[in-house]
Amino acid sequence: MEVRYENITKQFGETPVLENLNLTIHDGEFLVLLGPSGCGKSTALRMLAGLEDPTSGEIYIGNQPVTDMEPKERDISMVFQSYALYPHMSVFENITYPLKIRKVSKAERKKQADRVAEILEIGNLLKRKPKELSGGQRQRVALGRSLIREPNVFLMDEPLSNLDAKLRVHMRGEIKRLHTELGITSVYVTHDQTEAMTMADRIAIMEGGHLQQLAAPNEIYNKPTNKYVGGFIGSPAMNFVKGRYKGKEDRLDFDVFDFPIDHEWREIFERELSGDDLYLGVRPEDVQVSTTPQPGAVKGEVYVVEPLGKEMITIVRVGDHTVMACIEPDVDIEMNQEVWLQFKNHKLHMFDGKTEAKVV
Amino acid sequence: MENAKTGMKAKRMREEIIRYTVLFIICLIVLFPIYWMVITSFKTQGELFHSTQTFFPQQFTLQYYLDPVDGVLTAGSPFLGFFFNSMIVASASTVICLVVGSLAAYSLARFEMRINKNDRLSFAILTARMLPPIVVIVPMYLIMQQLGLLNTYWAMLIVYTGFNLPFVVWMMKAFFQEIPKDLEESAMVDGDSRMKAFYKIVLPLVAPGLVATSIFTIILTWNEFLFAMFLLNSADMMTLPPGIATFITQYETNWGSLTAAATLAVVPVVIFSFIVQKHLVKGMTLGAVKG
Ligand SMILES: Nc1ncnc2c1ncn2[C@@H]1O[C@H](COP(=O)(O)OP(=O)(O)OP(=O)(O)O)[C@@H](O)[C@H]1O
Ligand SMILES: [Mg+2]
Numbered sequence: 001m002e003v004r005y006e007n008i009t010k011q012f013g014e015t016p017v018l019e020n021l022n023l024t025i026h027d028g029e030f031l032v033l034l035g036p037s038g039c040g041k042s043t044a045l046r047m048l049a050g051l052e053d054p055t056s057g058e059i060y061i062g063n064q065p066v067t068d069m070e071p072k073e074r075d076i077s078m079v080f081q082s083y084a085l086y087p088h089m090s091v092f093e094n095i096t097y098p099l100k101i102r103k104v105s106k107a108e109r110k111k112q113a114d115r116v117a118e119i120l121e122i123g124n125l126l127k128r129k130p131k132e133l134s135g136g137q138r139q140r141v142a143l144g145r146s147l148i149r150e151p152n153v154f155l156m157d158e159p160l161s162n163l164d165a166k167l168r169v170h171m172r173g174e175i176k177r178l179h180t181e182l183g184i185t186s187v188y189v190t191h192d193q194t195e196a197m198t199m200a201d202r203i204a205i206m207e208g209g210h211l212q213q214l215a216a217p218n219e220i221y222n223k224p225t226n227k228y229v230g231g232f233i234g235s236p237a238m239n240f241v242k243g244r245y246k247g248k249e250d251r252l253d254f255d256v257f258d259f260p261i262d263h264e265w266r267e268i269f270e271r272e273l274s275g276d277d278l279y280l281g282v283r284p285e286d287v288q289v290s291t292t293p294q295p296g297a298v299k300g301e302v303y304v305v306e307p308l309g310k311e312m313i314t315i316v317r318v319g320d321h322t323v324m325a326c327i328e329p330d331v332d333i334e335m336n337q338e339v340w341l342q343f344k345n346h347k348l349h350m351f352d353g354k355t356e357a358k359v360v
Numbered sequence: 361m362e363n364a365k366t367g368m369k370a371k372r373m374r375e376e377i378i379r380y381t382v383l384f385i386i387c388l389i390v391l392f393p394i395y396w397m398v399i400t401s402f403k404t405q406g407e408l409f410h411s412t413q414t415f416f417p418q419q420f421t422l423q424y425y426l427d428p429v430d431g432v433l434t435a436g437s438p439f440l441g442f443f444f445n446s447m448i449v450a451s452a453s454t455v456i457c458l459v460v461g462s463l464a465a466y467s468l469a470r471f472e473m474r475i476n477k478n479d480r481l482s483f484a485i486l487t488a489r490m491l492p493p494i495v496v497i498v499p500m501y502l503i504m505q506q507l508g509l510l511n512t513y514w515a516m517l518i519v520y521t522g523f524n525l526p527f528v529v530w531m532m533k534a535f536f537q538e539i540p541k542d543l544e545e546s547a548m549v550d551g552d553s554r555m556k557a558f559y560k561i562v563l564p565l566v567a568p569g570l571v572a573t574s575i576f577t578i579i580l581t582w583n584e585f586l587f588a589m590f591l592l593n594s595a596d597m598m599t600l601p602p603g604i605a606t607f608i609t610q611y612e613t614n615w616g617s618l619t620a621a622a623t624l625a626v627v628p629v630v631i632f633s634f635i636v637q638k639h640l641v642k643g644m645t646l647g648a649v650k651g
Contacts, residue, residue, distance in 0.1 A: 051545045071548040078549045084542035088564045101551040145550070 001062040001152045001185055002027045003048065008057035010043055017043050019209045021057070028183040030176070032196040035206035036232075041189040042081055044206070045155050048187065049078050061152055078155040081189075083142040085130040092126040095144040102149070116144045119174050135162045140171070147178065154179075154186040160195065172199060193233055197221070205229050227356035230281045230349055236313055239287070239323045241280045242353065245269050254280065256319030257298040268360055269350075277353020286347035287325035289314055290340050291333060297340035302333055316341060394626070401425070401619035408615050424620035432620045439621045441596055442603030447628070448513055449599055450581040453520035457577050458570060460521070461528030466558060468529065469536035482533065489526045493586050501590050511597045519587045524577045531576070535569030536562065571636045582629055600625045 003025040010018040017040045025031045033041045046052040048059055050071035058065050066074050077098065085094050093100075095116060096109040104112075117123040120140040130138055139162045146154065159175075160168045176199050179186055190196055196203050197217045205212040205220065205228075212232075213225045224230035230238045243254035247266060252259040259280070261269070269278075290297065300318035312329045315322055316339060323341060333339060350360040400408065401424055403417045425433050432439035467473075468482050475481050500519065501510075509515040539562055547557035563570075585601040592598050595606070604625065607618040 046545075049545075049549050051549070070553065071545070072551045072553060076549060078546070080542050080546055082540065082542045084540065084546035086543060086547070086561055097547070098550040145546075 003153055003185060004060040006058045008054045008059065010047065011055045017209055021211055023204060023211060023214065025185060025187060028185055030179050030186045030188065030199060030201045032200035032203045033187060033189045033206060034191065034193060034196040034203050036191060039206045040209055041206060042157055045157055045187060045189055049076050049155055050074050075152045076155055077146040077149060077151040079142050079146045079157055079159040081157040083138045085138055085141055087130050091122065091128050091141050094141055095148055097145060098149050112148050116148050120144050136164065136167065139163060150182060150184060154184055157189045205232060224349065225358050227279055227351040234283055236284050236324050238281045238283050241321050243278055243280055245273055245276045245278055265360065272359045274352050274354045278359060279351040279353060281349035281351055282343045283347065284324040284326040286344040287323060288342040289325050289327050294340050294342055297342045300339055300341055302335055302337045302339055305333060305335060397619045398623050400615060401623050405616065424616040432617055432624065438595055438603065442598050442600045445597060446582060446599040449516045449520065450578055453517050453524065453581050454574055454577045456521050457524045457528045458574055461525050462532050465529045465532035466536050469533045485526045485529050488522065497586060497590050504591055511592055511594045515591045516588065520581045520584065524580060528573050528577060531573045532569060535566045539565050575633055575636060578632060579629055
């Protein structure tokens, strides 16, 4: 079912947490809410579940306004960030509790529990109490309780945060598979961008109570709408170099190097830029490093080299700027060596110096 | 090495001995009056007034309990009436207190109410406990008289519920605050109404709290003397404390019946405490959330 946040504002006392959130989640979509800690992801989810009242605005599930509805009338399942397992019930009773409320027969409950337990690899834990489980096991039980039925919407609040790397990758796959099979609208909260990129149909990036960008993973990566999104997505993070627009001289001035621009770019800058200041954004993987002078390349000095096995991160100082580059692991460079940087032209991002919105 | 070990052992041994000795002395001080009461109720009349008192009945008698004329357990004895009245009043007021008090405590623990800003309402509730009962006893008498409730269970239920509720609310509030809010929220998302989530998820988890609170209220009402003394003056409505006091008259004190009645009065509280104490376990919420 389609989910719609319309002009949602949420304040706790005087503190605004979400401001005028407008967000439509399509029927059957897997939407990931991504943002730093404290940006209001859980709050947005809890309002959809009916656990928190918006200060103003309306939420729709399907075409029905649900803002005044009780949680149980919304037919939603949710994995809580804190797991919220029922301590006095066994794992089996925890997982099947939603079915028990719906008066599903014992045999059917057993069947469903076994199905879910197999997916989550917790079959051997069904008889235990939550306090006898490790953090990761508890988290999978919490996931199981949500996955056991087919609600209108799945809500998951960082459901994999406490699993080890291997299990996390595995569960990521399982959740995605399950979602494709069932086709139920899902909202998934995380601050792990790998999770977001791999699982999402679309990612909603939130920060400071505002929706920064809502788009498919590739678009978020390739066309960030502002400096924040550009810097938030991608690891290692995008390089930013502060500079000035020199329209009369057909160039961008970055102190230690210039960047020539053509007529077309000039037009865009004239139209879009609020002042003269701007940021050049370039991802480390779009920076080429060579040990010999190249035409149009920027000279710098290697500050640090960090080999990662499949690639190598090089931090290069160019005047006062620091530029990070991901390069082939077998390139032979050392600290303090002079290198020449080239930016892949079509992979450059320009952001307004004041509004930080994307210019080109 | 070996020496150090045995030294440690000896030290621990000494500590244990000291601890048990202290405990033993405390128990002796606490239990001796009760012991004296119990054995007194089995001594014959002659022994009771003998110049030398013994720690154990020389001649064991059940006459104060079973005497066909004035034994406390004989059908129609005033004691049985007192006992019955106490049972009704204590259990009914405890049940009312727990039901009303838990719901109130839950609301105070969970909801933000303007009236309860900075815990104002919670504090106001507590003030009811701050007055010593003796201060309100005369007004209370007059009120009950006007309402025509003197010598009724209703009077006692109203007073005891009124006086115990604040206590129940405060105790239960602390227990509810221990339970993570996420638990009932999760139950509500799973499909429960709030009331049902309260009943099926929260209440089982505060069971130890309910038990502890109920023991306190039962004991408080079971022991209450002052209000019962003033508000119940006909013998057939009296509860145990003023009832037992009637064995002490201007002319004589009927020690045998008095101690027999008092001994029996202790029994239900002891039994109740034994039954419920196993629910007094802590750590029920372990494993609910991440931590
Ligand atoms: N009940 C509350 N009362 C007051 N402030 C709250 C309450 N719940 C959340 N907040 C505040 O609202 C903001 C958003 O909280 P929220 O839990 O939605 O963040 P989040 O994005 O889920 O963060 P995280 O990734 O750490 O879980 C935070 O600054 C938090 O302090
Ligand atoms: Mg959160």
